[in-house]
Amino acid sequence: MLGLTSVCVFLFSALALAVNSGYSLGALVLLLASSWLLWKRPRLHLQRRDYLLLGVMLAYFLTFTANMLYHGDPARELDMPLRVLLAVPVLLLLLAYPPRPAAWCGGVAIGAIGGAALAFWQFIMLDVERPQAATSNAIHYGNVSMLLGMLSLSGLVWAREQHHRAAWSTLLLAGGLAGIFGSVISGSRSGWLALPVCAGIIALHYAKKDGKRYIASTAIAIIALGAVTYSMPDSQIRKRIHAAVEETQNFEHGADLKWSSVGQRLEMWRTALLISRDNLAVGIGRTGYLEAKLILTTEGKMNKTVGEYTNAHNDYIDTLVKRGIIGVMALLALFLVPLSLFGRALRHSAPAAQPHALAGVVLCTCYMIFGLTTSSLTLNIGIIMLVFPMVILWAMLRQQERIA
Template identity: 75%
Template sequence: MLGLTSVCVFLFSALALAVNSGYSLGALVLLLASSWLLWKRPRLDLQRRDYLLMGVMLTYFFIFTANMLYQGDPARELDMPLRVLLAVPVLLLLLAYPPRPSAWWSGVAIGAMMGAAMAFWQLIVLHLERPQAATSNAIHYGNVSMLMGMLALCGLDWAREQRHRMTWSILLLAGALAGVLGSVVSGSRGGWLVLPVCGCLFSYYYSKGRGARYLAAILGALLAACILAYILPNSRVPQRVAVAVNDIKQFQDSDNVTTSIGQRMEMWRTALTLSSNHIWIGMGRNGYLAAKQQLADAGKMNAVIKNHTNAHNDYLDALVKRGIVGVMALLALFLVPLSLFARALRHSAPGAQPYALAGVVLCTCYMIFGLTTSSLTLNIGIIMLVFPIVMLWAMLRQQERTA
């Protein structure tokens, strides 16, 4: 079973961006394998922290499901919270049979490189303006690519302790570079917002005990990399930044919602307007779409956004559809794992800290992604959050037990 969980964890990340719905393969096999616990009944030695992590996932599922049933939303809306529920038996399986660390770190690095390779092929050979690798959307590809690049950087301390530390370090650094480059060529600006935040996290973590000069060197390298990405010939970064600035100016001057950012702002403004009358439990998906249609018919909202099924912001989407209760459930899904990983980062054994750092980066990235898109309304968004959470938590707990 240890071999099976390791293979599944590797495939989960390695195929995430290079194969259509590739992230589902490893997750599905892990879910099916979790039924083994009913017969084998291994000793899990669960702690309060494990129950807390499972509890927040179950709470998220039940709150969203109850709200959907009350609002009369279509059954397909159950797909997303159901993914969170299904991560709970996978967590129990991985706590009983934790995967090999090499499976996780190699999967993340290889997955980022395979996704970037496909994106560059689409850019250079197919001449796609917005490469998306094997995903259905350039935004979500760019975000997940950036996420995998940041996760790869979390494993450098683990790589230094391995027998072939140089090989592992090069692999992880290559994965990190590929993840960032994949995000850059996708043109997904929302994913770029995580770079300064993660850069500060890495600077603090990797400079601990090494003095202020080491911290300054890391921050200087990060700043130099950002400047280089901006000034390189044919770089997409200045072009996309200039478009963003122009979109914002047009929206402010004339309420132009024909641009990408203009549409987002109109969706945010509409979601806030509609949520004010249904503040506690929201209005559901059907109520949200019906209300937008009414606003469009009355000329109070631009009709260009009436067919968008989400608010392009995780927090506003939860607010307008599920109310404050839904927003609290969403924040708990982000903040409870974040606090658990952050505490482990401060107090756990050195061997567990790379996984704690990766957990902090994962939750932080998703909180930032949610500001400019609805990450949790698609399979790739919800699965690439909850399943890495349980994988990292199981490996962290294993390192604590063996310390």
């Protein structure tokens, strides 16, 4: 079973961007394998921290399911919170049969490299302005690419302790650079927001172990990377930044939003907050949100360009208008409780467990930033690439604590 969980964990990340729905393969096999627990009944030795992580995932599922039923939303709305529930038996499986760290680190690096290679081929050979690799759109490709890149860089401390130190370090560094590169050419700005924050977290951790030079080196590297990519001919970063500034100004002057992604987001946020004011406790559900938008469009109080969007392009605002403050609290708990658990482990756990704790902190931080400009958790790739890495990293962390 240890070999099976390791293979699944490797495939989960390695195929995430280069194969259509590739992340589902490893996740599905892990879920099916969790049924083995019913027969084998291994000792899990669960701690209070494990129950806390399990509890927050169950609370998220129950809160969103109860809200969906209360508002009479269509059954397909259950798909996304159900992914969180399905991660619960996978966590129990991985606590019993933790995967090898090499499978995780190799998977995230190869996944970032494979996704960047496919996106680069689309960009050069197919002349796609915003490549998306094998994902549903460029935004989610760019975000997951940046996530895999940051997770790769988080594993460099682990690589330094391996027998093949140079090979592992080279692979993970290549994965980190490929993830950043894929995010850059995707034109997904939310991933760019996560870069300095997560790189800073990684640098601070390395500085604690090896001196403050890592902080200065990281700052210089980020500034240099930004300057180079911004100054390149036909720079995607320059185009997207200039477009964001121009579209914001046009929105303020009431310009047409048809070709303005920033203007459309601002309009969606404005109207969602307007709709949510009278239903702060539990929101109005997906169906009620779409009906309220139709009324505003008919009354001329909302631009019709954004009338057909089913979410508010912001995880927090979208949850507020559909699920209310109770839903927002469940969402924040899904981010902040694991973040605090990983953060505490990063400060107090054994050195062997710290690379996994660092990756957990980076994972939660990335998603909290991604959710500012898009609804990451309303798509399959978004919710799966949060909760499954979360339980994988936690299981590996707990295993390293046990053997330390």
